[in-house]
Amino acid sequence: xxxxxxxxxxxxxxxxxxxxxxxxxxxxxxxxxxxxxxxxxxxxxxxxxxxxxxxxxxxxxxxxxxxxxxxxxxxxxxxxxxxxxxxxxxxxxxxxxxxxxxxxxxxxxxxxxxxxxxxxxxxxxxxxxxxxxxxxxxxxxxxxxxxxxxxxxxxxxxxxxxxxxxxxxxxxxxxxxxxxxxxxxxxxxxxxxxxxxxxxxxxxxxxxxxxxxxxxxxxxxxxxxxxxxxxxxxxxxxxxxxxxxxxxxxxxxxxxxxxxxxxxxxxxxxxxxxxxxxxxxxxxxxxxxxxxxxxxxxxxxxxxxxxxxxxxxxxxxxxxxxxxxxxxxxxxxxxxxxxxxxxxxxxxxxxxxxxxxxxxxxxxxxxxxxxxxxxxxxxxxxxxxx
Amino acid sequence: xxxxxxxxxxxxxxxxxxxxxxxxxxxxxxxxxxxxxxxxxxxxxxxxxxxxxxxxxxxxxxxxxxxxxxxxxxxxxxxxxxxxxxxxxxxxxxxxxxxxxxxxxxxxxxxxxxxxxxxxxxxxxxxxxxxxxxxxxxxxxxxxxxxxxxxxxxxxxxxxxxxxxxxxxxxxxxxxxxxxxxxxxxxxxxxxxxxxxxxxxxxxxxxxxxxxxxxxxxxxxxxxxxxxxxxxxxxxxxxxxxxxxxxxxxxxxxxxxxxxxxxxxxxxxxxxxxxxxxxxxxxxxxxxxxxxxxxxxxxxxxxxxxxxxxxxxxxxxxxxxxxxxxxxxxxxxxxxxxxxxxxxxxxxxxxxxxxxxxxxxxxxxxxxxxxxxxxxxxxxxxxxxx
Numbered sequence: 001x002x003x004x005x006x007x008x009x010x011x012x013x014x015x016x017x018x019x020x021x022x023x024x025x026x027x028x029x030x031x032x033x034x035x036x037x038x039x040x041x042x043x044x045x046x047x048x049x050x051x052x053x054x055x056x057x058x059x060x061x062x063x064x065x066x067x068x069x070x071x072x073x074x075x076x077x078x079x080x081x082x083x084x085x086x087x088x089x090x091x092x093x094x095x096x097x098x099x100x101x102x103x104x105x106x107x108x109x110x111x112x113x114x115x116x117x118x119x120x121x122x123x124x125x126x127x128x129x130x131x132x133x134x135x136x137x138x139x140x141x142x143x144x145x146x147x148x149x150x151x152x153x154x155x156x157x158x159x160x161x162x163x164x165x166x167x168x169x170x171x172x173x174x175x176x177x178x179x180x181x182x183x184x185x186x187x188x189x190x191x192x193x194x195x196x197x198x199x200x201x202x203x204x205x206x207x208x209x210x211x212x213x214x215x216x217x218x219x220x221x222x223x224x225x226x227x228x229x230x231x232x233x234x235x236x237x238x239x240x241x242x243x244x245x246x247x248x249x250x251x252x253x254x255x256x257x258x259x260x261x262x263x264x265x266x267x268x269x270x271x272x273x274x275x276x277x278x279x280x281x282x283x284x285x286x287x288x289x290x291x292x293x294x295x296x297x298x299x300x301x302x303x304x305x306x307x308x309x310x311x312x313x314x315x316x317x318x319x320x321x322x323x324x325x326x327x328x329x330x331x332x333x334x335x336x337x338x339x340x341x342x343x344x345x346x347x348x349x350x351x352x353x354x355x356x357x358x359x360x361x362x363x364x365x366x367x368x369x370x371x372x373x374x375x376x377x378x379x380x381x382x383x384x385x386x
Numbered sequence: 387x388x389x390x391x392x393x394x395x396x397x398x399x400x401x402x403x404x405x406x407x408x409x410x411x412x413x414x415x416x417x418x419x420x421x422x423x424x425x426x427x428x429x430x431x432x433x434x435x436x437x438x439x440x441x442x443x444x445x446x447x448x449x450x451x452x453x454x455x456x457x458x459x460x461x462x463x464x465x466x467x468x469x470x471x472x473x474x475x476x477x478x479x480x481x482x483x484x485x486x487x488x489x490x491x492x493x494x495x496x497x498x499x500x501x502x503x504x505x506x507x508x509x510x511x512x513x514x515x516x517x518x519x520x521x522x523x524x525x526x527x528x529x530x531x532x533x534x535x536x537x538x539x540x541x542x543x544x545x546x547x548x549x550x551x552x553x554x555x556x557x558x559x560x561x562x563x564x565x566x567x568x569x570x571x572x573x574x575x576x577x578x579x580x581x582x583x584x585x586x587x588x589x590x591x592x593x594x595x596x597x598x599x600x601x602x603x604x605x606x607x608x609x610x611x612x613x614x615x616x617x618x619x620x621x622x623x624x625x626x627x628x629x630x631x632x633x634x635x636x637x638x639x640x641x642x643x644x645x646x647x648x649x650x651x652x653x654x655x656x657x658x659x660x661x662x663x664x665x666x667x668x669x670x671x672x673x674x675x676x677x678x679x680x681x682x683x684x685x686x687x688x689x690x691x692x693x694x695x696x697x698x699x700x701x702x703x704x705x706x707x708x709x710x711x712x713x714x715x716x717x718x719x720x721x722x723x724x725x726x727x728x729x730x731x732x733x734x735x736x737x738x739x740x741x742x743x744x745x746x747x748x749x750x751x752x753x754x755x756x757x758x759x760x761x762x763x764x765x766x767x768x769x770x771x772x
Contacts, residue, residue: 007412007415009415009417011629012413012416012629013413014412014413021410023410024409026400026401026406027391027393027398027399028393029393029712032712060446060451061451061611062446062626062630062631063629064610064627064629065447065611099608099610192629200632200633200634201628201630202446202631221608222485222486223485224485224486225450225451225482227485243398243578243587244448245586245631246587247588248586329417
């Protein structure tokens with residue numbers, strides 16, 4: 001038996017066929033013209049996706065490697081940094097900075113809620129000497145399905161005329177949710193290849209502003225692999241300081257062609273509509289969402305409280321066995337409390353209907369009281385009204 | 387027109403079809419059973435290729451990332467380390483350690499020659515207090531085509547009863563040249579995915595001895611991404627601390643099946659025979675090899691002095707245009723002086739004949755005086771006599 005897989009974890013995503021095909025392109029010389037042309041194409045098109053004129057650097061690593069690179073390239077041990085604990089990945093960003101000797105001021109925000117701009121304002125307002133060097137923000141917190149309001153958060157920084165660099169973890173937001181890097185003048189944006197770009201993991205991609213480069217020149221955290229300077233120098237001549245992931249460079253080109261063809265604004269709208277349809281269906285099933293204020297609901301992933309008497313292992317097993325739909329569980333403090341449905345990447349109306357209905361049937365099979373057809377009806381209503 | 391590519395740089399290598407096909411496997415859940423089984427298979431078979439019972443860790447990065455990981459996990463700033471400068475990559479290993487505050491004692495060995503065990507003996511003999519914590523060795527120096535005699539080098543360390551950890555950069559030797567990790571009791575062996583394993587770049591693979599783990603517990607160089615502890619913990623349950631390169635895990639399985647099927651000793655012998663055939667052909671053409679003592683000639687790559695009046699750009703261009711044979715140039719101080727022919731990975735007799743003859747014709751086209759058929763004859767003689 002062969003069945004399609006619905007990989008509805010919040011990344012890695014299902015990989016579209018043209019990208020899968022590109023991954024198996026034959027090896028080429030990483031110091032040759034063909035690779036240089038691939039690099040030029042990818043960087044040029046990535047700038048459109050990042051909405052930036054800043055430099056784009058690409059590291060062979062997971063997205064977390066990109067987070068580490070952003071820290072060690074711009075900061076020195078003892079530097080004061082603001083980090084947010086509002087889920088696994090925002091916490092991770094601060095933990096990475098801690099590992100390299102940054103002094104973190106933590107803002108603890110309840111997991112499932114967005115960072116309140118006033119809390120950031122409070123911290124910055126008390127920084128009379130402007131000692132805070134960087135603010136680590138997470139655009140979309142993958143572990144909770146919360147999308148921060150970057151406009152409001154960054155406005156706070158600008159209104160206080162605070163000079164801190166602004167770093168954004170956009171691993172699960174780039175090419176999913178609008179992220180106007182240059183409009184918001186964001187110094188560092190980090191993403192990974194396995195979310196909105198629909199590749200396997202293996203590349204981190206980073207935009208670096210002029211101010212971040214200035215900080216880089218004075219940053220004394222130790223580094224070799226992540227060093228921005230040789231990476232930019234080599235990338236300018238279409239190479240890398242070490243062996244690149246050539247397969248992923250072919251795949252990235254295929255991805256950027258798909259993205260260009262659909263159009264970024266259409267991609268954002270599709271993600272929003274799919275997310276609305278999925279959430280409408282889940283709520284209509286009587287499920288409670290982790291994110292109570294839908295202003296901050298993620299277009300990439302929805303976290304849902306498990307109903308009483310249904311545990312995650314049973315639900316995910318039925319979904320996988322009966323439908324080949326793979327969902328994610330709660331991480332750390334949310335383990336056993338929620339399940340997560342990823343709806344990022346190459347997802348369209350038929351799959352949305354299939355997924356929410358699979359969840360409905362699985363819940364019913366596990367004893368949950370629901371009228372069949374409810375989820376499809378609720379999702380369809382969103383599609384028809386848009 | 388479609389032509390086969392002969393990617394005869396010293397890695398990345400030509401990728402065999404089963405590995406290319408595996409790269410385009412559909413995405414799977416990196417926290418699911420299928421991925422865990424893939425991990426288990428790969429680690430189990432990698433131990434055979436590494437000839438070790440030590441732990442194997444796999445990082446999403448290029449091989450250089452693995453070198454950095456080996457340093458930051460086992461050393462502290464100020465630690466004394468011996469590094470060798472005998473080519474680009476041996477030098478790099480020491481430079482990485484320098485970046486993180488190690489105090490390096492450099493042994494400068496002429497590029498193109500192997501590390502003389504007596505020189506290592508001299509350095510260690512003067513270390514009366516056994517302060518040297520680690521010795522960074524490069525098994526095969528990719529930039530020169532020199533393979534060090536690890537047995538002789540490590541014997542020096544053992545005979546002096548010196549307690550330094552022994553690190554081996556095996557990026558261009560693993561699954562190419564015999565490397566008996568446990569027999570030689572090597573503490574750290576680092577390789578990359580794009581050489582003997584015949585994958586694209588994107589994974590570094592590291593074996594870690596018990597003594598290296600003990601050093602890890604006291605090592606204070608800062609780290610997050612490369613931290614061995616969470617990597618081993620997660621790998622033990624079939625996961626990773628961050629998103630893995632799933633495509634490469636499928637490809638690695640395909641590679642390890644190919645390797646198991648041919649057998650490691652056969653692979654070493656085939657590489658040796660191909661290398662001998664290529665060198666015999668090149669010398670018969672009247673070319674001078676960089677490595678004068680063929681006891682240290684690499685089974686992965688051969689560096690050749692450019693003949694008078696022929697420059698690298700012209701030679702590599704004719705080879706590429708007329709034959710789609712891609713060679714490598716000299717790096718750093720060897721730039722413009724040599725060309726390099728990679729003969730690692732999935733290379734067999736017909737390709738060897740094709741490659742040396744392509745070089746012969748290209749040289750003749752550029753005015754070099756040679757009797758056609760010389761290279762094929764010389765290579766064939768090696769094949770017939772083995």
